[in-house]
Amino acid sequence: MKPRVGLFVTCLVDLMRPNVGFAALRLLDTCGVEVVVPENQTCCGQPAYNGGDMENARAVARDVIAAFEGFDHVVVPSGSCAGMIRVHYPKLFDADDAWRARAEALSAKTWELTQFLSVHLDLNQPLAKFRASVTYHDSCSGLRELGVKAQPRRLLAAVDGVTLRELEDTEECCGFGGLFSVKHPDISMSMADKKADRVEAAGTDVLAGGDLGCLANIAGRLKKRGSAVRVLHVAEILAGMGFEPAIGEGEDGA
């Protein structure tokens, strides 16, 4: 029997960039697994958790656990949402709370998309074609909570036509940080501008990443300065779906 995979779309992909969700579906379909998108999913609860609202963080986490604990694997096209489930959900519940064991069980089978793909995708089969130079921004949660670093680069390198070029200070935070960008907009923007400087200095056609929050944040600053760099989620490139208007460009590509 094929392993059953639940796709956690994430609230930002749902709202801002459905293309990433469909790209993730297409990629998972080629992994020889049965992919299901539970329709009662919304958000992983990071806004409440990082904002100090533990009651709501726990409530949302319980909903996610209930919706996804029946799958063999849970795959998330976002390092920070995957990290929330993997690293932080178990911390939400006291040791004697029955939810603690359920959170730990879900944690153990939750993967960021490129983590999962790098194990389950057959890289001997040609991936999509995408003729562009690409630089990759390491989003903090994926990098430090999950160890996502080599996987997206290995996958991108397998795409026909992609040339990878490293971004200076790629491990430096872009300044998004969810609520941080709302509470401290000036600092957030200055950090995003530094990141945008690096991206432009890299001189690639495309900036790729694994977290839509970070990508949209950087895309906003790049667009503001009229940069020609296109911003795409790594899943879109891997699935050959990187040709729609890039992140932050709107439907008309303006």
Added chain:
Amino acid sequence: MNGPDTFHDNARAALADASLQARLARTLKDGFRKKRLKGMGRMPEYDALRDRARDIKADALDRLDALLVEFEANVVEAGGHVHWARDGAEARDIILTICKDAGAKTVTKGKSMITEEIGLNAHLSANGITPVETDLGEYIIQLRNEPPSHIVAPAFHLSKEQVAETFKACHDGLDADRDLSDPHALLVEARARLRATFLAADVGITGANILVAETGTALIVTNEGNGDLTQTLPPVHVAVASLEKIVPTLEDATTLLRLLPRTATGQDVTVYTTFFTGAKRGDDLDGPRDFHVVVLDHGRSELLGTEFRDILRCIRCGACINHCPIYAATGGHAYGWVYPGPMGSVLTPFFKGLEAAHPLPSACTGCGRCAEVCPVRIPVPDLLRRWRVRAFAAGMGGAAIRWGLGLWAFAARRPGLYRLATRVAARILKRMAGKPGALERLSAPQGETFFERYKRGER
């Protein structure tokens, strides 16, 4: 100086300060970060050593009482005195009394964050005793009447031109047109000034990086030798340390010493590592006649019983500060108190109250770099989040954000309502995002939600 309560305004001013921004970019990235990497690169056992250091500090915190009693006995055995201070006021009074008993007019000081914490200099000055900072960075900011902007490099926010201006304004009796454009000239001038002070000082006050229980030793690391001159030349030496600086053995101390300089400045060892044990003995050629250690609690024993206990492992290397992207944007003064950056944002709410300091724990993107570089593995982002939990429970942090979070959580727990709300939001955002107005910063969404399209059968 602005306080932690005005962090937002402090940060905005710092972002607009081009000179500060240049200093931050250069010192943090090309200085501290690169040097730490180099220091680590020469040490394959670095990570194992971090585990060891964490365990040493955690174990010492578990039996702080016994270790401190052992420390006291060994200081007395070596001919020194130990004074226990519950808070800053007690510590200031103890030190003032020691200075008065010594008939002190001038006091030299080694670099010490703990005396910044208790505001010692102001207290001494107010009582007719002149404290002179002898660490070059501290000396400069003392002349400028500024607090340190970094716990290791207190004056790095200043350019050499600013330092030259300060010296010309403060060092009288010298040629006003002398050339101070070369950093070495600044050093020579400061050294000449300080030499006379070292010789004239009646009491020397230093901090301590580590206290060793089994020997009654207070230990400092410096690069300028000023700590040694502060300790050795005056007849009286006072070492001030907070109680979590204690470790059981010299072996433990040297384990920490393998990490502290490498993590702080990338050095294998600092230029000077000085062990103060007791006063001058009969046949010693130099050393103080009287040796005092002031062991300060100032909230530590209370902190020990809280969910912030782990911060007491901190050895003040500054690595979390050097790698924090928020600090890199704002510099240290924006934080409004003695300890800036991630470790400071954990400590300041405790000392200054959450009401005043709640903007600090929220000045964190959760990027995790501080925990990644911490030599004693303090889970700093978790500690900051715990302050945010307390702030949220106390109703701090702005009504709009709380109201928004509540609304969001209400919808997030009801998928049917949530689908409806996101469909509307996606359309509004598509029209307004990126256009002038409140949503200008937002990137435009595609326009329909994933679940709308998925429900229609798209795959």
